[in-house]
Amino acid sequence: VGGTMRLGPVAVLHALQDLRGSGGSLRGVPGATLDVDGNVDLSGVAAHPTGVPDIRCNGDWTADGVFAPTGSTVFLDGTGSLVAGGPLTFGHLEVFAGTRTVAGNANITALDVFVRPPALLRQGANTLRLVTAAIEIQGVQEVGAGGTLQLGPAAALHVAVGGRMSLVGTLAQPAAVDGAPLGGYGFVVDGTIEAMNFAFSRMG
Secondary structure (H helix, E strand, O other): OOOEEEEOOOOEEEEOOOEEEEOOEEEEOOOOEEEEOOOEEEEOOEEOOOOOOEEEEOOOEEEOOOOOOOOOEEEEOOOEEEEEOOOEEOOEEEEOOOEEEEEOOEEEEEEEEEEOOOOEEEEEOOEEEEEEEEEEEOOEEEEOOOOEEEEOOOOEEEEOOOOEEEEEOOOOOOEEEEEOOOOOOEEEEOOEEEEEOEEEOOOO
């Protein structure tokens, strides 16, 4: 896709393989859905100012800072990687199913982030920075040895009943939760936290 792809009301475009864009823009209206069975690569693709469709991605998600929608939802509903070619922006982000692995460090801005059951969000030794108002862990999120979950000053992370947050590091490389320089994030656990060799910093 190099021009503008537009989806009208309640339209569903089902891509049986991959969706790759280079330049141009993606446009849609509320209720439109772009359902991709393979990988999504939106390198250099802009979100149209009038809005973008909901996107379901079953494979790897790759994007850069050009794609910055202010609304709609991206559903990561299969096993694959989350690859950041720059700061990632979503209206709403849902890790919906499967295992989603953060490939390298990632900086994500969204209105909210949900990890739904039985999905697993795995960041390993990478730094995942979430600049968002609400983060709801109903499935599983894992931070490994040397990894850091960095939360913005207005972020409120909630591990829901039935959800699990895993912070398992080593003595030399703890698993960490960190904040902005002046702190301010919230972290509430109503589900399960699995923690060994871990650190919480700069809550405020």
